[in-house]
Amino acid sequence: MPDEARPGGITSAPFVDEYLLYLLAAVSDRASAQFHARARKAGLRVPEWRVLACLTDEDGAMVTRLARLSLLEQSRLTRIIDQMAEKGLVLRRPDPEDARRVRVFLTPDGRALATRLVEDARRHEAGVLDLLPARDAAQLKPVLKALLARLDGEAQV
Amino acid sequence: MPDEARPGGITSAPFVDEYLLYLLAAVSDRASAQFHARARKAGLRVPEWRVLACLTDEDGAMVTRLARLSLLEQSRLTRIIDQMAEKGLVLRRPDPEDARRVRVFLTPDGRALATRLVEDARRHEAGVLDLLPARDAAQLKPVLKALLARLDGEAQV
DNA sequence: TGCATAAATATGAAAATTCATATATCCTTG
DNA sequence: CAAGGATATATGAATTTTCATATTTATGCA
Numbered sequence: 163m164p165d166e167a168r169p170g171g172i173t174s175a176p177f178v179d180e181y182l183l184y185l186l187a188a189v190s191d192r193a194s195a196q197f198h199a200r201a202r203k204a205g206l207r208v209p210e211w212r213v214l215a216c217l218t219d220e221d222g223a224m225v226t227r228l229a230r231l232s233l234l235e236q237s238r239l240t241r242i243i244d245q246m247a248e249k250g251l252v253l254r255r256p257d258p259e260d261a262r263r264v265r266v267f268l269t270p271d272g273r274a275l276a277t278r279l280v281e282d283a284r285r286h287e288a289g290v291l292d293l294l295p296a297r298d299a300a301q302l303k304p305v306l307k308a309l310l311a312r313l314d315g316e317a318q319v
Numbered sequence: 320m321p322d323e324a325r326p327g328g329i330t331s332a333p334f335v336d337e338y339l340l341y342l343l344a345a346v347s348d349r350a351s352a353q354f355h356a357r358a359r360k361a362g363l364r365v366p367e368w369r370v371l372a373c374l375t376d377e378d379g380a381m382v383t384r385l386a387r388l389s390l391l392e393q394s395r396l397t398r399i400i401d402q403m404a405e406k407g408l409v410l411r412r413p414d415p416e417d418a419r420r421v422r423v424f425l426t427p428d429g430r431a432l433a434t435r436l437v438e439d440a441r442r443h444e445a446g447v448l449d450l451l452p453a454r455d456a457a458q459l460k461p462v463l464k465a466l467l468a469r470l471d472g473e474a475q476v
Numbered sequence: 477t478g479c480a481t482a483a484a485t486a487t488g489a490a491a492a493t494t495c496a497t498a499t500a501t502c503c504t505t506g
Numbered sequence: 507c508a509a510g511g512a513t514a515t516a517t518g519a520a521t522t523t524t525c526a527t528a529t530t531t532a533t534g535c536a
Contacts, residue, residue, distance in 0.1 A: 177375050177437055178388070182444045183351050184372070185463040190343035191390050192470040197340060207492095215341070218334050225515060231335070233348050238493060240516055262501045262514040280334055287339045293469035298462045305455045306342040312450035313349040364522095382485060395523060397486055419484040419531045 197286045204279060205249070209234055209242050214251065214276045215283070217268050222255075224263045251275065354443045361436060362406075366391055366399050371408065371433045372440070374425050379412075381420045408432065 178184040194208075201211040209232065216231040217223065223231065229239040243266055246252045251272035257263035268276060291299040335341040351365075358368040366389065373388040374380065380388065386396040400423055403409045408429035414420035425433060448456040 177440075178372050179376065179464070180460065181372070181440060182447060182460055182463075183347070183354060183440070185460060185467060186343060186347040187351065187390055189463050189467050189470065190340070190347045192467065194340050194344065196470075209492095215335050215338070219336070226513085233344060235494070236514085237495080237516070241492080257514095260502070260514085264515065283334075283338060283340070290339060290466075290470070294462065294466055298458070298465070301455070301458065302462055302466075303337065303339055303342060305451065305459055306339075306346050307336070308455070309447075309451055309459075310342060310346050310349065313346065313353075313447075366522095383483085392524070393484085394486070394525080398522085414484095417484085417532070421485065 193290050196290075197283060200282055200286070201279060204275060206275075206279075209238070210246055210251075211279065213239070213242060213246065213266075214268070214272065215280065217252065217266065217272070218276045218280055221273075222265045222267050224257065224265055228266055246272070350447050353447075354440060357439055357443070358436060361432060363432075363436075366395070367403055367408075368436065370396070370399060370403065370423075371425070371429065372437065374409065374423065374429070375433045375437055378430075379422045379424050381414065381422055385423055403429070 198208050198211070201208065204211075206214065212232040212234065213228065216228060220227070220231065225239060225243070226236060229236045232239060234242065243252060243254065247254060250269055253267045253269050253272075255265050255267060257265050291302070294302065355365050355368070358365065363371065369389040369391065370385065373385060377384070377388065382396060382400070383393060386393045389396060391399065400409060400411065404411060407426055410424045410426050410429075412422050412424060414422050448459070451459065
Protein backbone atom coordinates (compact mmCIF):
# COMPACT_ATOMS: atom_id res chain seq x y z
CA MET A 163 0.00 0.00 0.00
CA PRO A 164 1.39 3.40 -0.96
CA ASP A 165 1.51 6.15 1.59
CA GLU A 166 -1.79 7.88 2.30
CA ALA A 167 -1.21 10.46 -0.38
CA ARG A 168 -2.32 13.75 1.11
CA PRO A 169 -2.75 16.25 -1.66
CA GLY A 170 -1.82 19.86 -1.22
CA GLY A 171 -5.44 20.85 -0.87
CA ILE A 172 -5.99 20.33 2.84
CA THR A 173 -8.34 22.86 4.28
CA SER A 174 -7.78 24.01 7.84
CA ALA A 175 -8.87 22.86 11.29
CA PRO A 176 -9.56 19.15 11.27
CA PHE A 177 -13.11 18.20 11.99
CA VAL A 178 -13.74 14.51 11.66
CA ASP A 179 -10.57 13.48 13.46
CA GLU A 180 -11.93 15.17 16.53
CA TYR A 181 -15.60 14.51 16.11
CA LEU A 182 -17.08 12.10 18.59
CA LEU A 183 -19.59 10.54 16.25
CA TYR A 184 -16.94 9.98 13.66
CA LEU A 185 -14.55 8.43 16.13
CA LEU A 186 -17.24 6.10 17.37
CA ALA A 187 -18.23 5.04 13.88
CA ALA A 188 -14.64 4.64 12.77
CA VAL A 189 -13.53 2.63 15.75
CA SER A 190 -16.62 0.50 15.55
CA ASP A 191 -16.06 -0.02 11.86
CA ARG A 192 -12.43 -1.01 12.02
CA ALA A 193 -12.64 -3.12 15.11
CA SER A 194 -15.75 -4.86 13.93
CA ALA A 195 -14.29 -5.55 10.52
CA GLN A 196 -11.65 -7.66 12.16
CA PHE A 197 -14.14 -9.82 13.92
CA HIS A 198 -16.59 -9.89 11.09
CA ALA A 199 -13.99 -11.54 8.96
CA ARG A 200 -14.15 -14.40 11.41
CA ALA A 201 -17.91 -14.52 11.48
CA ARG A 202 -17.87 -14.77 7.72
CA LYS A 203 -15.76 -17.87 7.91
CA ALA A 204 -18.51 -19.36 10.02
CA GLY A 205 -20.89 -18.57 7.18
CA LEU A 206 -22.51 -15.57 8.82
CA ARG A 207 -22.97 -12.11 7.55
CA VAL A 208 -22.74 -9.26 9.98
CA PRO A 209 -26.39 -8.86 10.83
CA GLU A 210 -26.75 -12.59 11.29
CA TRP A 211 -23.92 -12.62 13.77
CA ARG A 212 -25.54 -9.75 15.63
CA VAL A 213 -28.81 -11.59 15.86
CA LEU A 214 -27.11 -14.74 17.03
CA ALA A 215 -25.21 -12.84 19.68
CA CYS A 216 -28.33 -11.10 20.91
CA LEU A 217 -30.23 -14.36 21.11
CA THR A 218 -27.43 -15.65 23.27
CA ASP A 219 -28.57 -13.08 25.78
CA GLU A 220 -32.28 -13.17 25.18
CA ASP A 221 -33.35 -16.37 23.59
CA GLY A 222 -36.99 -16.20 22.68
CA ALA A 223 -37.07 -12.46 22.24
CA MET A 224 -39.89 -11.11 20.14
CA VAL A 225 -39.05 -9.63 16.77
CA THR A 226 -39.39 -5.98 17.74
CA ARG A 227 -37.24 -6.39 20.79
CA LEU A 228 -34.66 -8.38 18.88
CA ALA A 229 -34.52 -5.74 16.19
CA ARG A 230 -33.79 -3.05 18.73
CA LEU A 231 -31.14 -5.16 20.42
CA SER A 232 -29.52 -6.16 17.15
CA LEU A 233 -29.46 -2.61 15.85
CA LEU A 234 -31.55 -3.67 12.89
CA GLU A 235 -34.68 -2.24 11.39
CA GLN A 236 -37.67 -4.49 11.95
CA SER A 237 -38.52 -5.41 8.40
CA ARG A 238 -34.93 -6.20 7.74
CA LEU A 239 -34.76 -8.44 10.75
CA THR A 240 -37.83 -10.31 9.57
CA ARG A 241 -35.99 -11.26 6.41
CA ILE A 242 -32.81 -12.10 8.22
CA ILE A 243 -34.74 -14.44 10.47
CA ASP A 244 -36.09 -16.10 7.35
CA GLN A 245 -32.59 -16.78 6.16
CA MET A 246 -31.30 -17.91 9.51
CA ALA A 247 -34.26 -20.21 9.84
CA GLU A 248 -33.43 -21.75 6.47
CA LYS A 249 -29.92 -22.34 7.67
CA GLY A 250 -31.33 -24.04 10.71
CA LEU A 251 -29.92 -21.54 13.19
CA VAL A 252 -33.13 -20.13 14.59
CA LEU A 253 -36.74 -21.03 14.92
CA ARG A 254 -39.91 -18.94 15.02
CA ARG A 255 -42.67 -19.67 17.50
CA PRO A 256 -45.84 -17.74 18.08
CA ASP A 257 -46.20 -16.25 21.51
CA PRO A 258 -48.97 -18.18 23.27
CA GLU A 259 -49.98 -15.09 25.18
CA ASP A 260 -50.19 -12.74 22.27
CA ALA A 261 -50.81 -14.07 18.82
CA ARG A 262 -49.38 -10.98 17.17
CA ARG A 263 -45.99 -11.72 18.54
CA VAL A 264 -43.39 -14.03 17.13
CA ARG A 265 -40.64 -15.24 19.37
CA VAL A 266 -37.29 -16.25 18.00
CA PHE A 267 -35.31 -19.10 19.46
CA LEU A 268 -31.92 -20.59 18.81
CA THR A 269 -31.91 -24.13 17.52
CA PRO A 270 -29.31 -26.46 19.01
CA ASP A 271 -27.14 -25.81 15.96
CA GLY A 272 -27.65 -22.11 16.36
CA ARG A 273 -26.71 -22.23 19.98
CA ALA A 274 -23.61 -24.27 19.30
CA LEU A 275 -22.44 -21.81 16.68
CA ALA A 276 -23.28 -18.87 18.91
CA THR A 277 -21.34 -20.32 21.79
CA ARG A 278 -18.33 -20.86 19.64
CA LEU A 279 -18.42 -17.38 18.16
CA VAL A 280 -19.04 -15.68 21.47
CA GLU A 281 -15.91 -17.26 22.85
CA ASP A 282 -14.08 -16.10 19.80
CA ALA A 283 -15.51 -12.63 20.22
CA ARG A 284 -14.33 -12.45 23.79
CA ARG A 285 -10.83 -13.35 22.75
CA HIS A 286 -10.90 -10.78 20.01
CA GLU A 287 -12.21 -8.15 22.38
CA ALA A 288 -9.34 -8.78 24.74
CA GLY A 289 -6.96 -8.23 21.86
CA VAL A 290 -8.57 -4.92 21.02
CA LEU A 291 -8.49 -3.72 24.60
CA ASP A 292 -4.84 -4.68 24.79
CA LEU A 293 -4.15 -1.95 22.28
CA LEU A 294 -4.88 0.57 25.01
CA PRO A 295 -3.09 1.40 28.23
CA ALA A 296 -4.64 -0.65 31.02
CA ARG A 297 -6.20 2.35 32.69
CA ASP A 298 -7.94 3.50 29.55
CA ALA A 299 -8.98 -0.01 28.63
CA ALA A 300 -10.60 -0.45 32.01
CA GLN A 301 -12.71 2.67 31.66
CA LEU A 302 -13.83 2.42 28.10
CA LYS A 303 -16.63 -0.09 28.43
CA PRO A 304 -18.17 1.45 31.55
CA VAL A 305 -18.20 4.86 29.92
CA LEU A 306 -19.79 3.52 26.77
CA LYS A 307 -22.37 1.65 28.80
CA ALA A 308 -23.26 4.77 30.72
CA LEU A 309 -23.51 6.77 27.54
CA LEU A 310 -25.70 4.18 25.88
CA ALA A 311 -28.03 4.17 28.86
CA ARG A 312 -28.33 7.92 28.68
CA LEU A 313 -28.88 7.93 24.98
CA ASP A 314 -31.62 5.36 25.31
CA GLY A 315 -33.21 7.19 28.18
CA GLU A 316 -33.17 10.60 26.63
CA ALA A 317 -35.64 12.32 24.41
CA GLN A 318 -34.01 13.21 21.11
CA VAL A 319 -31.44 15.89 21.78
CA MET B 320 -44.48 2.41 24.24
CA PRO B 321 -45.09 -0.67 26.37
CA ASP B 322 -42.43 -1.88 28.71
CA GLU B 323 -39.56 -3.79 27.14
CA ALA B 324 -41.29 -7.12 27.56
CA ARG B 325 -38.65 -9.53 28.71
CA PRO B 326 -39.95 -13.03 28.32
CA GLY B 327 -39.16 -15.71 30.81
CA GLY B 328 -36.62 -17.26 28.48
CA ILE B 329 -33.51 -15.27 29.35
CA THR B 330 -30.43 -17.36 29.20
CA SER B 331 -27.64 -16.59 31.64
CA ALA B 332 -24.62 -14.31 31.70
CA PRO B 333 -25.17 -11.28 29.53
CA PHE B 334 -22.89 -10.99 26.58
CA VAL B 335 -23.74 -8.11 24.31
CA ASP B 336 -24.33 -5.65 27.13
CA GLU B 337 -20.71 -6.07 28.08
CA TYR B 338 -19.18 -6.60 24.68
CA LEU B 339 -16.99 -3.78 23.48
CA LEU B 340 -17.83 -4.09 19.82
CA TYR B 341 -21.50 -4.10 20.60
CA LEU B 342 -21.26 -1.07 22.85
CA LEU B 343 -19.36 0.81 20.21
CA ALA B 344 -21.84 -0.06 17.50
CA ALA B 345 -24.82 0.68 19.70
CA VAL B 346 -23.56 4.02 20.96
CA SER B 347 -22.54 4.99 17.46
CA ASP B 348 -25.91 3.95 16.15
CA ARG B 349 -28.03 5.78 18.66
CA ALA B 350 -25.97 8.92 18.84
CA SER B 351 -25.63 9.13 15.10
CA ALA B 352 -29.31 8.57 14.55
CA GLN B 353 -30.00 11.78 16.40
CA PHE B 354 -27.75 13.80 14.20
CA HIS B 355 -28.65 12.01 11.03
CA ALA B 356 -32.21 13.15 11.48
CA ARG B 357 -30.87 16.65 11.11
CA ALA B 358 -28.75 15.85 8.11
CA ARG B 359 -31.84 14.43 6.46
CA LYS B 360 -33.61 17.71 6.84
CA ALA B 361 -30.78 19.24 4.87
CA GLY B 362 -31.51 16.69 2.15
CA LEU B 363 -28.57 14.43 2.87
CA ARG B 364 -28.49 10.75 3.52
CA VAL B 365 -25.98 9.44 5.98
CA PRO B 366 -23.18 8.55 3.59
CA GLU B 367 -23.53 11.88 1.85
CA TRP B 368 -23.14 13.71 5.13
CA ARG B 369 -20.06 11.64 5.88
CA VAL B 370 -18.51 12.51 2.57
CA LEU B 371 -19.29 16.17 3.00
CA ALA B 372 -17.77 16.16 6.47
CA CYS B 373 -14.63 14.43 5.27
CA LEU B 374 -14.23 16.86 2.41
CA THR B 375 -14.37 19.63 4.96
CA ASP B 376 -11.11 18.23 6.24
CA GLU B 377 -9.54 17.12 3.01
CA ASP B 378 -11.00 18.90 0.08
CA GLY B 379 -9.67 17.45 -3.13
CA ALA B 380 -9.06 13.99 -1.71
CA MET B 381 -8.83 11.19 -4.23
CA VAL B 382 -11.63 8.65 -4.30
CA THR B 383 -9.78 5.84 -2.57
CA ARG B 384 -8.64 8.08 0.23
CA LEU B 385 -12.06 9.61 0.61
CA ALA B 386 -13.64 6.18 0.77
CA ARG B 387 -11.38 5.17 3.60
CA LEU B 388 -12.00 8.39 5.47
CA SER B 389 -15.75 8.22 4.95
CA LEU B 390 -15.95 4.60 6.03
CA LEU B 391 -17.41 3.68 2.67
CA GLU B 392 -16.53 1.01 0.19
CA GLN B 393 -14.95 2.43 -2.95
CA SER B 394 -17.55 1.44 -5.51
CA ARG B 395 -20.26 2.75 -3.28
CA LEU B 396 -18.50 6.05 -2.89
CA THR B 397 -18.19 6.36 -6.63
CA ARG B 398 -21.97 6.26 -6.92
CA ILE B 399 -22.49 8.58 -4.01
CA ILE B 400 -20.21 11.10 -5.64
CA ASP B 401 -22.35 10.81 -8.76
CA GLN B 402 -25.40 11.75 -6.76
CA MET B 403 -23.74 14.53 -4.86
CA ALA B 404 -22.38 15.92 -8.10
CA GLU B 405 -25.89 15.97 -9.52
CA LYS B 406 -27.04 17.89 -6.49
CA GLY B 407 -24.25 20.35 -7.08
CA LEU B 408 -22.45 19.64 -3.84
CA VAL B 409 -19.22 18.23 -5.18
CA LEU B 410 -17.15 18.25 -8.31
CA ARG B 411 -14.79 15.68 -9.84
CA ARG B 412 -11.48 16.71 -11.32
CA PRO B 413 -8.78 14.51 -12.77
CA ASP B 414 -5.48 14.63 -10.95
CA PRO B 415 -3.00 16.35 -13.27
CA GLU B 416 -0.17 14.25 -11.89
CA ASP B 417 -1.83 10.88 -12.22
CA ALA B 418 -4.56 10.38 -14.75
CA ARG B 419 -5.92 7.36 -12.91
CA ARG B 420 -6.89 9.47 -9.99
CA VAL B 421 -10.00 11.51 -9.56
CA ARG B 422 -10.03 14.24 -6.98
CA VAL B 423 -13.24 15.34 -5.33
CA PHE B 424 -13.87 18.94 -4.42
CA LEU B 425 -16.63 20.78 -2.66
CA THR B 426 -18.53 23.28 -4.74
CA PRO B 427 -19.35 26.59 -3.09
CA ASP B 428 -22.82 25.25 -2.36
CA GLY B 429 -21.31 22.10 -0.95
CA ARG B 430 -18.98 24.04 1.25
CA ALA B 431 -21.76 26.26 2.52
CA LEU B 432 -23.87 23.28 3.44
CA ALA B 433 -20.93 21.51 5.01
CA THR B 434 -20.07 24.52 7.12
CA ARG B 435 -23.58 24.80 8.36
CA LEU B 436 -23.85 21.13 9.21
CA VAL B 437 -20.46 20.96 10.85
CA GLU B 438 -21.49 23.72 13.22
CA ASP B 439 -24.64 21.84 13.92
CA ALA B 440 -22.66 18.66 14.49
CA ARG B 441 -20.43 20.38 16.99
CA ARG B 442 -23.40 21.57 18.94
CA HIS B 443 -24.93 18.13 18.89
CA GLU B 444 -21.67 16.56 19.98
CA ALA B 445 -21.55 18.86 22.98
CA GLY B 446 -25.01 17.71 23.91
CA VAL B 447 -23.98 14.09 23.74
CA LEU B 448 -20.89 14.65 25.84
CA ASP B 449 -23.01 16.45 28.38
CA LEU B 450 -24.71 13.17 29.10
CA LEU B 451 -21.50 12.01 30.78
CA PRO B 452 -19.74 13.16 33.91
CA ALA B 453 -17.17 15.76 32.93
CA ARG B 454 -14.25 13.54 33.72
CA ASP B 455 -15.50 10.72 31.51
CA ALA B 456 -16.50 13.09 28.77
CA ALA B 457 -13.03 14.55 28.69
CA GLN B 458 -11.37 11.18 28.25
CA LEU B 459 -13.63 9.56 25.76
CA LYS B 460 -12.43 11.18 22.57
CA PRO B 461 -8.72 10.86 23.32
CA VAL B 462 -9.15 7.19 24.12
CA LEU B 463 -11.11 6.56 20.95
CA LYS B 464 -8.52 8.43 18.93
CA ALA B 465 -5.75 6.36 20.38
CA LEU B 466 -7.63 3.17 19.75
CA LEU B 467 -8.37 4.13 16.18
CA ALA B 468 -4.73 4.87 15.56
CA ARG B 469 -3.77 1.49 16.90
CA LEU B 470 -6.41 -0.31 14.93
CA ASP B 471 -5.26 1.37 11.76
CA GLY B 472 -1.65 0.65 12.48
CA GLU B 473 -2.06 -2.95 13.45
CA ALA B 474 -2.00 -6.06 11.36
CA GLN B 475 -5.31 -7.88 11.69
CA VAL B 476 -5.54 -9.16 15.23
C1' DT C 477 11.80 0.44 -24.84
C1' DG C 478 8.37 -3.01 -24.02
C1' DC C 479 6.00 -6.19 -20.76
C1' DA C 480 4.19 -7.63 -16.75
C1' DT C 481 2.23 -6.09 -12.76
C1' DA C 482 -0.01 -2.83 -9.80
C1' DA C 483 -3.13 0.97 -8.73
C1' DA C 484 -7.35 3.94 -9.31
C1' DT C 485 -11.90 4.26 -10.67
C1' DA C 486 -16.13 2.70 -12.75
C1' DT C 487 -19.78 -0.52 -13.76
C1' DG C 488 -23.11 -4.77 -14.35
C1' DA C 489 -25.75 -7.87 -12.01
C1' DA C 490 -27.15 -10.00 -7.87
C1' DA C 491 -28.45 -9.28 -3.29
C1' DA C 492 -29.68 -6.58 0.58
C1' DT C 493 -32.07 -2.66 2.54
C1' DT C 494 -35.52 0.77 3.12
C1' DC C 495 -40.08 2.77 3.19
C1' DA C 496 -44.63 2.55 3.18
C1' DT C 497 -48.24 -0.17 4.06
C1' DA C 498 -51.07 -4.56 4.46
C1' DT C 499 -52.69 -7.91 7.71
C1' DA C 500 -53.74 -9.82 11.99
C1' DT C 501 -54.36 -9.40 16.76
C1' DC C 502 -55.05 -6.97 20.90
C1' DC C 503 -56.79 -3.29 23.98
C1' DT C 504 -59.75 0.45 25.54
C1' DT C 505 -63.82 2.62 26.08
C1' DG C 506 -68.60 3.88 25.27
C1' DC D 507 -69.54 -6.35 23.15
C1' DA D 508 -68.69 -3.39 19.16
C1' DA D 509 -65.74 0.21 17.28
C1' DG D 510 -61.64 2.70 16.92
C1' DG D 511 -57.17 2.77 17.62
C1' DA D 512 -52.77 0.72 18.76
C1' DT D 513 -49.26 -2.93 18.34
C1' DA D 514 -46.64 -6.80 16.03
C1' DT D 515 -45.05 -8.73 12.00
C1' DA D 516 -44.73 -9.35 7.11
C1' DT D 517 -44.33 -7.91 2.34
C1' DG D 518 -44.06 -5.27 -2.44
C1' DA D 519 -41.49 -2.21 -4.89
C1' DA D 520 -37.95 1.07 -5.34
C1' DT D 521 -33.44 2.08 -4.08
C1' DT D 522 -28.89 0.96 -2.29
C1' DT D 523 -25.16 -1.87 -1.58
C1' DT D 524 -21.98 -5.43 -2.56
C1' DC D 525 -18.89 -8.27 -5.26
C1' DA D 526 -16.42 -9.24 -8.96
C1' DT D 527 -14.36 -7.41 -12.69
C1' DA D 528 -13.51 -4.19 -16.76
C1' DT D 529 -10.91 -0.22 -18.09
C1' DT D 530 -7.44 3.04 -17.94
C1' DT D 531 -3.11 4.71 -16.50
C1' DA D 532 1.20 4.23 -14.06
C1' DT D 533 5.46 1.73 -12.55
C1' DG D 534 9.33 -1.48 -12.24
C1' DC D 535 12.40 -4.05 -14.51
C1' DA D 536 14.40 -7.27 -18.17
